[in-house]
Amino acid sequence: MHYQALGNWNVWVPWILLALINPWLEEYYWRGLLLEHSKKWSNWAAILFTSLVFALNHAVFGVNSELNKGMTIIVSTFIMGIVWALVFKKTSSLRWIVLAHFLVDFFNLSAASFLDLYEKGNW
Numbered sequence: 001m002h003y004q005a006l007g008n009w010n011v012w013v014p015w016i017l018l019a020l021i022n023p024w025l026e027e028y029y030w031r032g033l034l035l036e037h038s039k040k041w042s043n044w045a046a047i048l049f050t051s052l053v054f055a056l057n058h059a060v061f062g063v064n065s066e067l068n069k070g071m072t073i074i075v076s077t078f079i080m081g082i083v084w085a086l087v088f089k090k091t092s093s094l095r096w097i098v099l100a101h102f103l104v105d106f107f108n109l110s111a112a113s114f115l116d117l118y119e120k121g122n123w
Helices: 003-007 009-037 043-061 071-091 095-107 110-114
Strands: none
Touching: 009 043, 009 071, 009 095, 043 071, 071 095
16 A cells, blocks of 8 residues: 555655645635635525536646546535535634645545555555
C-alpha cells in the first residue's frame, strides 16, 4: 500500500498543509461568499448552483490526475457540496463544514493524487 512514501517529508508535509489550509479557503469561498451572495435566490437554486460549480471546479483541477477525474469526482463533490450547503444554511456557520472538509482532505488521497504518487491499479 505504499506506506513507505509517508517516510518522505515531501509527501506528508504537503498533505498536512493541504488538509489544514484548503478547507478554510474553499469553504470561505464556496459557502461563506458564494452561497451567502446568492441568498436572494431560492434556497434550493443557491444550493444546487454552488454545489454544481464546486463539483465542476474540482473536476477541472483533477483533469490531469488519474485518481481525481471523471464522474466519480463530480458526483462525490456535488453531494458533499449539497450536504455542506445545507449545514451552512441550517447553522449559518462554517465551523462544522471546515471540520468535515478537513477530515475529507486529511483522510482521502488528494495529496497523493496531486503529488502524482497514485498509479492506476497500484495504490
